[in-house]
Amino acid sequence: MNDLYNNAIGHWVIVTIAITALLFVVLTATAYTVWFERVALGRIQRRPGPNRVGPYGLLQLAADGIKLAFKESFVPATTDRILYVLAPCIAVGAAFLAWAVIPIGLWDNPKVTYWIADVNIGVLLVFAFSSLNVYAIVIGGYASNNKYSLLGGLRAAAQLISYEVALGLSLVPTFMIVGSLRLRDIVDYTVTWGPYHGPIPLILLTPIGFIIYIIAAVAETNRAPFDLPEAEQELIGGFLTEYSGLKFVMYYLAEYVNMITVSALATLLFFGGWYLWFVPPFLAFLIKVVLLLFLYIWLRGTFPRLRYDMLMRLGWKVLLPLGIVNVIVTGIILLAVQG
Numbered sequence: 001m002n003d004l005y006n007n008a009i010g011h012w013v014i015v016t017i018a019i020t021a022l023l024f025v026v027l028t029a030t031a032y033t034v035w036f037e038r039v040a041l042g043r044i045q046r047r048p049g050p051n052r053v054g055p056y057g058l059l060q061l062a063a064d065g066i067k068l069a070f071k072e073s074f075v076p077a078t079t080d081r082i083l084y085v086l087a088p089c090i091a092v093g094a095a096f097l098a099w100a101v102i103p104i105g106l107w108d109n110p111k112v113t114y115w116i117a118d119v120n121i122g123v124l125l126v127f128a129f130s131s132l133n134v135y136a137i138v139i140g141g142y143a144s145n146n147k148y149s150l151l152g153g154l155r156a157a158a159q160l161i162s163y164e165v166a167l168g169l170s171l172v173p174t175f176m177i178v179g180s181l182r183l184r185d186i187v188d189y190t191v192t193w194g195p196y197h198g199p200i201p202l203i204l205l206t207p208i209g210f211i212i213y214i215i216a217a218v219a220e221t222n223r224a225p226f227d228l229p230e231a232e233q234e235l236i237g238g239f240l241t242e243y244s245g246l247k248f249v250m251y252y253l254a255e256y257v258n259m260i261t262v263s264a265l266a267t268l269l270f271f272g273g274w275y276l277w278f279v280p281p282f283l284a285f286l287i288k289v290v291l292l293l294f295l296y297i298w299l300r301g302t303f304p305r306l307r308y309d310m311l312m313r314l315g316w317k318v319l320l321p322l323g324i325v326n327v328i329v330t331g332i333i334l335l336a337v338q339g
Contacts, residue, residue: 022096022099022100023096026096026099026257026260027253029260030253030256030257030260031061031062031065032061033256033259033260033293034061034256035050035057035058035060035061036290036293036294036297037293037296037297037300038050038057038060039056039057040294040297040298040301041297041300041301044297044298044301044302045301068245068246068248068249069246071244071245071246072244072245073244073245073246073247073248074244074245076144076145076146076242078145079143079144079145079242080142080143080145081143082143083139083140083142083143084140084143084144084242084247085247086139086143087135087136087137087139087140087143088136088140088243088247088248088250088251088254089250090132090133090135090136090139091133091136091137091140091250091251091254092250092253092254092257093132094129094130094132094133094136094254095129095130095133095253095254095257095258095261096257097129097132098125098126098129098130098258098261099261100117100125100129101117101118101119101122101125101126101183102122102126102183102261102264102265102268103118103122103183103184103187103268103273104274104282104285118182118184119182120180120181120182121181121182122181122182122183122184123171123175123181123183123186123265123269124181126261126265127164127167127168130220130258130261131160131164133160133254133258134156134157134160134161136251136254137152137153137156137157137160137222137239138153138154138156138157138239139153140153140239140240140243140251141153141154141156141239144239144241144242144243145242146241146242148241149239149240149241149242152239152240152241153239155228155308156222156228156239158312159219159222159226159228159311159312159315160219160220162219162312162315162316163216163219163220163315163319164216164220165315165320165323166212166215166216166315166319166320166323167212167213167216167217167220169212169320169323169324169326169327170209170210170212170213170216170323170326171209171213171269172209172323172326172327172330173205173206173208173209173326173327173330174186174202174206174209174269174270176327176330176331176334177189177202177205177206177330177334178202183265183268183269183273186202186268186269186273187199187268187272187273187274187275189202199272199275200272201270201271201272202269202270202272203270203271206270206326206330208322208326209270209323209326210266210270212319212322212323212326213266213269213270214266214295215314215319216315216319217262217266218296218299219311219315220258220262221255221258221259221262222255223255223259223296223299223300224299224300224303224305225299225300225303225304225305225306226305226306226311227305228305228306228308228311259293259296260289260293262292263289263292263293263296264285264289266292267285267288267289267292271288272288273285273288276288
């Protein structure tokens, strides 16, 4: 009995350490993703980025964090206070939960580790957690008791639901090829092409799937040019209109964590995860995630915001049919190859 008790205590200690490490790593990565975006947009738009606090502006995020932590948080008198506070908490919680099942290759060629759990439906869990963001945005818009906030929340709900369909379809060909939903199995998928035998980036086999995935993922995370729920020209600030202080920061924290999650997932599903010639596994994984984050930033600095009808038309009339055709063609090719 004592052995069982000690084993249980040891297990929970390990889980607590893993969760603490996850929070520290993801929060740090999120902070410097904001810094990276501000610097990159400054270069793209030919203006200075953060360069005052610390060398190259690296301490700007710490200064901003301290400022926002002590900034007064105004709460309108007519809000539903419980839901008003709960909404940003759901956004942050859902953003971090997705990382429970994302594997990371470490240094010893590569030893694969998970923050929390290795499950055989890892991709589905990531999608399930990320879909909770719809509730965070809609509840926040409703609880604010502001017509612009409510409209922003409804826009977000329609947008996220629309693009989740295309996002899911974009990955079906990958699952058909690999025959598994486990993220580690997808990264380790190997082929034999002539003298080569080993893992390959699955973007070589499903390029259309990646194009659909990246467009749908940008819309899923409410990023420009698909940031219609926050369109200031039309909705002031959308569902964020009545939020300030730390509650405002929590929504933005969730947005940037979701960006990193989408980039990490794309790295695992399409770019071979931690495999990159002679580059150490963890560094290879990091490089690919940073390049995908730069693609996010590049899109923001390049394209103007779409109209809402254009956004819906792209999702339902372009990406959805293209995703269905991609699944059918992949199935035909697999049957032909196996036959």
